[in-house]
Amino acid sequence: MYELHFAVPMAGAILCTLNTRLDSAMVSVLLAHSEAKVLFVDHGLLEIARGALDLLAKTNTKPPILVLISERDDSSPTSIVPGTYEYESFLETGDVGFEIRRPKSELDPISVNYTSGTTSRPKGVVYSHRGAYLNSLSTVFLHGMSSMPVYLWTVPMFHCNGWCLTWGVAAQGGTNICLRNVSPKKIFENIVLHNVTHMGGAPTVLNMIVNSSVSDQKPISRKVTIFTGGSPPPPQIFFKMEELGFSVNHLYGLTETYGPGTYCVLKPEWDSLPPLQQSKLKARQGTQHLGLEDVDILDPITMESVPADGKTMGEVMFRGNTVMSGYFKDLQATEEAFKGGWFRSGDLAVKHPDGYRNKGRLKDIIISGGENISTVEVEMVFYGHPEVLEAAVVARPDNHWGQTPCAFVKLKEGSCVDAQELIRFCRDHLPHYMAPKQ
Structure with missing residues (x-):
């Protein structure tokens, strides 16, 4: 998938990374909606892909060409179904003189990323070349990545193109460490083996790490910078991660903002505070990154900015180059999302006097x-x-x-x-x- 993040745009095509946890029924829906022409499938997910193609055949939808990514020692003709290409063999048929098909405009689409579809059918979020490269560089800055970082992948590459770090790590000449499955034991082993400098993960991954068995943990010789995003991580998790040798920073964003949109700037004066209090401050969202024009907490009706009193609730809204171009083949949803000239996240938040924010999903508010x-x-x-x-x-x-x-x-x-x-x-x-x- 990492190779395809470069190969597909360079061929003048549009990338569409699918969630590896989807079933055949959902994969068939997304293949039809995206009008995919080629489907690259890891050998471990082949049966799900076949099921999806069978469902497509019943709807008279033209199926995509199937390319199987097999294990290196499993590319013999007997293991490949007729009509299916094998990835490495397929690459060997390429034209070495092929010239890169560059976008005619920076605003041309580079990828379509489907949302998780928690409330309805997933929506296809369109990323532009301009937004992708700006967010790639911004995410590199957020992570404090100097040249030649070693990045451990626990954020899936199907999620906002790996927070755009697929391209960002390459821009810094970095090394990518990829895991087939995420487990605390493998995380610690790879950190020590490859001298990992950076990684990212949802709060669930942090929770797995801090609650892993002592036998799975290994002493870390240097601080590993780890960024987390999604639901706000509990301060206790922050504190325990720091004890294990990680430096935790908090991001916030959505698929529609190419992943990270804001981050928590760590202030030097926090260092003198008790550890748990530091963790509570670090769990907040902070300021926008360099590639984003603006983010604010607005009253969704009046579109006025809420006071910075730490109490008044408003909706988090974004605008700028690193906000999606729109939802693929869904003009109505796009217009609703940008109503009032801002992208409406659907997240609620309060603004503190120091400019930092605390947020929660609109649907996660209980009215009692x-x-x-x-x-x-x-x-x-x-x-x-x-x-x-x-x-x-x-x-x-x-x-x-x-x-x-x-x-x-x-x-x-x-x-x-x-x-x-x-x-x-x-x-x-x-x-x-x-x-x-x-």
Whole structure:
């Protein structure tokens, strides 16, 4: 996939990286919607691809050419289905004199990235060449990457083209360390073996690392810079990652902003604060990166900027070159997303007096008896309990209050805490109306 991030645009084509966790039905939908002409498939996902092509055949949609990426020692003709190309053999048929087909305009599309489709059918987010190179360079700056970094991939390349670091690491002459599966043991082994300097990962990956068994962990001789994004990571996770030898920085963005759009600038004066307080500050989002024109917290109706009081909620909105060109073949959704001249993220946030921000998804706000409850805030409290591994809080319908918080909690191995103890813990650390009843 890393090679294809360069080969496909250089051939004058448009890249469309698909989530490796999708099933055949969804893959067939995305192949039809994207009008894909060629499908490159890892050998481990071949059956899903075949299922998708069978479904396409039933709709009279012309199937894409299939290119199988086999293991290096598994390219014999007997292992290749008739009508299917094998990747390495396919490359050997290429024209060495081929001239790169450059874009006619910087605004020509370079890729289409499908959103995860949490509320509806996934939407195809169109990236331009200009936005991709600006976000590539911006992400390199965010990571503090000097020349020849060693980057460990735990952010999937199908996710915003790996936060645009597919191109960014190459621009710095970097080395890419790729994992077939993400596990704490492999992460530590590769960091030590290859002297990894940088990596990125969702808060889930950080949680896996800090809660891994001691036998899987290895001492890290130099700080590894790790960027995390997605849901705000619990401060406790930040603190434990630092203890293990990682320097954690927090990003925020969406597929529609080419991945990272803002980051938390670490201030020197924070160094003198207690570790847990430092972690809470680092968990906030900070300022826009160099490639973005503007980001603000606006009232979605009046489009006025909210006061920087740390309390008034508004919607996070973006504008600039590193915001998508639009949704592929969906003009209505594009117009709705850019209503008012800004890209509307659907994320809620408050603005602090120092300019930093805290955010939560609009759909993650629970309205209980007229009070707004942030699910993220409740989840943070759960992570403060020593026996909790993971927590997710959602709204539960309630005849009296309208909604009340309900928590799904995964305990650490060997723990035997009951639900009532966890509820009491929350009530001790939160206003009672915010504490889950179940």
